[in-house]
Amino acid sequence: MGAKTMGVRTILAALALAGMAGLMATPEAAAQQTQSRLYDVTKSKKLRVCQFPLYYSISFRNPKSGEIEGIDADLAKELAKELDAKLEIVESSFATFIADLQAGKCEIGMFGVGATLKRAQAVEFSKPYLITNIYVVTRKDSKVKKWEDLDQKGVKAAASLGSYIEVFMKGHLKNAEVISISPPNTREAELVAGRVDAILTDFPTAIKVTDEFDWATYILPADKLAVTPYAYVVPPGDQIWLNYVNLFVDTIKLDGRLMKYAKKHKLDPIVAP
Numbered sequence: 001m002g003a004k005t006m007g008v009r010t011i012l013a014a015l016a017l018a019g020m021a022g023l024m025a026t027p028e029a030a031a032q033q034t035q036s037r038l039y040d041v042t043k044s045k046k047l048r049v050c051q052f053p054l055y056y057s058i059s060f061r062n063p064k065s066g067e068i069e070g071i072d073a074d075l076a077k078e079l080a081k082e083l084d085a086k087l088e089i090v091e092s093s094f095a096t097f098i099a100d101l102q103a104g105k106c107e108i109g110m111f112g113v114g115a116t117l118k119r120a121q122a123v124e125f126s127k128p129y130l131i132t133n134i135y136v137v138t139r140k141d142s143k144v145k146k147w148e149d150l151d152q153k154g155v156k157a158a159a160s161l162g163s164y165i166e167v168f169m170k171g172h173l174k175n176a177e178v179i180s181i182s183p184p185n186t187r188e189a190e191l192v193a194g195r196v197d198a199i200l201t202d203f204p205t206a207i208k209v210t211d212e213f214d215w216a217t218y219i220l221p222a223d224k225l226a227v228t229p230y231a232y233v234v235p236p237g238d239q240i241w242l243n244y245v246n247l248f249v250d251t252i253k254l255d256g257r258l259m260k261y262a263k264k265h266k267l268d269p270i271v272a273p
Contacts, residue, residue: 036238037107037238038240041085042083042084042085045084046086047080047087047107047108048090048106048107048108049079049088049089049090049106049107049108049110050091050092050100050106050108051072051076051089051090051091051109051110052091052093052111053068053091055112055204056070056204056207056208057070057266058070058072058204059072059112060208068089070265071130071267072110072112074261074264075110075252075257075258076089078252079108079248092106092109092111093162093182093183094161094163095161095162097109097233098119101123102122107234107241108234109233109234112204112230113231114163114165114228115230115231115233118167119164119233122236123233124233124234124235124238125233126233126242126246127246127249127250128230128231129231129253129258129271129272130229131270132202132203132204132227132228132230132270133220133224133227134169134201134202134225135202135205135206135218135220136150136200136201136220137199137205137218137219138197138198138216138217140217141215144198147219147220150176151174151175153176155175155177155198156196156197157173157177157178157196157200158178158179158181158199159181159201160181161180161181161182165200165202168225172225172226179196187201203267207266208266211266229272231249232245
């Protein structure tokens with residue numbers, strides 16, 4: 001680790017400690033500190049992270065090894081390391097992660113969750129670490145050749161159940177039918193089987209599918225559509241834990257770990273500034 005990285009992390013650690021010292025100035029603040037998930041994690045030495053194991057490049061279960069791989073698989077390990085805690089992955093999905101967080105099944109969701117205003121009514125988001133918009137993945141021999149071909153009668157497009165893309169595109173498309181897909185089914189399998197004409201997705205999945213299948217291609221709208229920041233998600237009402245997660249995001253941006261893992265998984269074009 002270089003001197004620059006050490007300097008950045010030393011400064012951030014000092015700021016965090018200074019903040020904690022201020023929090024402990026009153027009995028009320030001291031009680032708040034011990035009620036935080038940050039206190040629970042550091043005391044139990046266990047960090048439970050909700051992840052969706054079907055998200056290419058983000059948190060995807062390798063069918064050969066059974067291990068979850070992707071940028072957030074790597075960064076969850078980095079967060080656990082910073083907390084000196086054992087990492088425990090809790091499987092979740094876009095349809096269930098809010099309920100999972102509220103039920104206390106995990107301390108944080110780390111799987112490319114789109115930070116939307118609607119979701120922010122129920123959970124809290126960290127600073128963004130990725131930013132993407134909507135893409136369409138089709139077969140090269142599909143009748144959907146360009147973006148304008150998508151919103152036509154008879155066209156079926158698959159979106160993940162509970163994703164912001166599903167919600168947005170159901171309102172955006174006037175003629176095409178949006179088919180909601182939930183595990184164990186996948187959008188890719190629906191496209192291969194010919195049950196849908198296209199997949200509505202984001203940059204990570206578009207890149208992964210076209211890398212893996214020579215029959216696949218992706219289409220980008222002329223104007224960026226539903227540009228959305230991806231962030232980590234935590235239960236509401238725990239400012240100390242949210243502050244720590246935000247500090248983690250700042251740190252991995254400054255010391256290069258975010259870009260390192262983004263390049264590893266071909267996500268560097270969408271790293272948030």
